[in-house]
Amino acid sequence: MKYLILIYSNPQSREIWNSFSRDQRAAGLRDYAALHESMVASGELIVSEALADPSLAKRVTSHEGQALVTDGPYAEVKEYLAGFFLLECPSMERAVEQAARIPEAAFGLVEVRPIMALDGWDI
Amino acid sequence: MGHLNTPNDVEDLLRSLSPQVLGALMRRFDDFDICEDAVQEALLAAATQWPREGVPANPRGWLTVVASRRRTEMWRSESARRRREEAAFASAPADIEQGAASDDSLELLLLCCHPSLTPVSQVALTLRAVGGLTTAEIARALLVPEATVAQRISRAKQRIKVSGARFRLPHEAERSERLAAVLHVLYLVFNEGSTASSGAALHRVDLIAEAIRLTRQLHERLPEDGEVGGLLALMLLTDARRPARVSDDGALVPLAEQDRGLWDAQVVAEGTALITHTLATAAIGPYQLQAALAAVHDEAPRAEDTDWQQILGLYELLRTIAPGPMVTLNRIVAVAMVRGPGTGLRELAAAERDPALHGNHRVDAVRAHLLEMSGDLAAARDQYRLAAQRTLSIPEQRYLASRAARLAPDRHT
Numbered sequence: 001m002k003y004l005i006l007i008y009s010n011p012q013s014r015e016i017w018n019s020f021s022r023d024q025r026a027a028g029l030r031d032y033a034a035l036h037e038s039m040v041a042s043g044e045l046i047v048s049e050a051l052a053d054p055s056l057a058k059r060v061t062s063h064e065g066q067a068l069v070t071d072g073p074y075a076e077v078k079e080y081l082a083g084f085f086l087l088e089c090p091s092m093e094r095a096v097e098q099a100a101r102i103p104e105a106a107f108g109l110v111e112v113r114p115i116m117a118l119d120g121w122d123i
Numbered sequence: 124m125g126h127l128n129t130p131n132d133v134e135d136l137l138r139s140l141s142p143q144v145l146g147a148l149m150r151r152f153d154d155f156d157i158c159e160d161a162v163q164e165a166l167l168a169a170a171t172q173w174p175r176e177g178v179p180a181n182p183r184g185w186l187t188v189v190a191s192r193r194r195t196e197m198w199r200s201e202s203a204r205r206r207r208e209e210a211a212f213a214s215a216p217a218d219i220e221q222g223a224a225s226d227d228s229l230e231l232l233l234l235c236c237h238p239s240l241t242p243v244s245q246v247a248l249t250l251r252a253v254g255g256l257t258t259a260e261i262a263r264a265l266l267v268p269e270a271t272v273a274q275r276i277s278r279a280k281q282r283i284k285v286s287g288a289r290f291r292l293p294h295e296a297e298r299s300e301r302l303a304a305v306l307h308v309l310y311l312v313f314n315e316g317s318t319a320s321s322g323a324a325l326h327r328v329d330l331i332a333e334a335i336r337l338t339r340q341l342h343e344r345l346p347e348d349g350e351v352g353g354l355l356a357l358m359l360l361t362d363a364r365r366p367a368r369v370s371d372d373g374a375l376v377p378l379a380e381q382d383r384g385l386w387d388a389q390v391v392a393e394g395t396a397l398i399t400h401t402l403a404t405a406a407i408g409p410y411q412l413q414a415a416l417a418a419v420h421d422e423a424p425r426a427e428d429t430d431w432q433q434i435l436g437l438y439e440l441l442r443t444i445a446p447g448p449m450v451t452l453n454r455i456v457a458v459a460m461v462r463g464p465g466t467g468l469r470e471l472a473a474a475e476r477d478p479a480l481h482g483n484h485r486v487d488a489v490r491a492h493l494l495e496m497s498g499d500l501a502a503a504r505d506q507y508r509l510a511a512q513r514t515l516s517i518p519e520q521r522y523l524a525s526r527a528a529r530l531a532p533d534r535h536t
Binding site: 040041042046088114115116117118 | 244266271279517
């Protein structure tokens with residue numbers, strides 16, 4: 001089973017990060033690196049990426065074959081997607097266990113979504 | 124010189140020789156991680172040279188010599204710090220080559236399905252070391268990036284090394300447990316192959332065929348083992364229905380609505396003969412019972428001819444020796460077919476209290492089916508919708524949504 005772990009960012013979490021000392025930040029990044037490494041070691045990690053600031057996002061609307069590009073997303077959005085892990089693991093329980101190790105989970109900013117698969121049940 | 128000169132022929136030949144060559148090296152050296160890499164390199168060399176220059180007279184010998192030379196080179200470079208006398212290796216290729224082409228695939232399977240590995244790693248390693256597939260082929264077949272597969276394989280080999288597992292058959296007491304892990308991996312490979320993918324199928328190795336090939340090999344090695352025979356029969360009897368399982372537009376067709384004329388009669392006959400023989404001669408087990416169930420379905424010329432009484436009996440037996448949530452649900456469907464949907468719905472309500480079934484979309488799907496049987500179409504539609512919402516399978520979701528839509532002809536949602 002594949003699961004997508006989504007990590008969100010909000011004003012509170014950004015404020016906490018900004019208030020960190022250099023050492024605290026370095027420790028935070030080390031924690032992330034260790035988490036990443038352990039997911040690789042268990043063979044569960046498929047891909048993980050951090051997303052650039054949402055001010056760099058483009059919103060695309062296609063109309064009659066023409067792409068209309070606007071800066072996005074909306075400025076009033078306070079909470080946005082900051083990164084993700086795509087894992088392959090045996091169960092939702094296991095995916096949740098991994099998600100709980102992400103520092104942002106302490107602020108309720110981590111979500112686990114099961115991935116739809118193409119395999120069919122013999123009905 | 125052989126006449127197997129098309130790339131596909133060479134590929135098939137290499138895949139069948141791959142476990143033999145690895146087995147030959149393992150009997151001599153017993154260092155799985157290095158031997159496996161060396162065999163991969165020899166296979167790669169053959170895959171590029173043979174189609175161009177022709178297949179050598181003794182392809183297995185050729186591969187074994189190349190692989191063991193490569194293994195020695197690798198071992199030498201790796202053992203710079205753990206010096207040992209190298210004289211033994213100078214003569215190694217000749218020694219190996221003279222060894223009979225014995226069948227080591229069971230020992231290899233047991234090693235690849237070692238209990239120190241996770242199931243995903245067992246699957247990847249088995250496909251490579253026993254199936255002779257490349258990392259890229261495995262990645263495409265499993266729909267994961269090649270780097271992920273490479274990582275799983277190399278970590279798995281490290282774990283095997285650390286665990287100190289040897290290349291030989293485990294003791295009798297341990298053997299059946301270890302063999303059960305092998306069967307489970309082969310079953311996973313088979314199920315992985317059932318992915319109803321359309322566009323990607325062209326460039327994917329057929330994992331169903333691969334699982335059947337490996338299980339057939341194992342059955343030849345262990346003809347007396349009932350569960351090996353049972354698993355092979357189950358795969359054959361399930362795969363025989365493949366042409367009817369998916370409609371032209373890619374939708375999943377339920378067993379009751381399949382065009383049985385599309386089933387592969389020859390494969391059904393082989394599977395039925397195998398399970399009949401196995402049940403008569405071996406100790407019973409869960410794979411045999413599942414194969415027997417598949418055989419009862421496959422023997423019915425029309426869905427309405429299905430012997431549900433016999434299916435119910437087999438599920439009762441399966442529930443005793445290998446209980447599980449899917450057995451519970453399938454048994455309830457059989458109960459409903461024999462004793463009516465009301466009885467089935469009552470049993471379903473009781474079964475749902477099991478935490479393993481609570482919130483499972485298949486409970487909703489079975490309830491929908493039984494409600495439809497009982498004539499309560501509005502409730503059936505709601506349950507189909509709920510099941511469609513909760514499933515993680517795209518073909519299932521399409522199927523369940525279409526059932527819901529069929530029960531609501533006045534709506535277009």
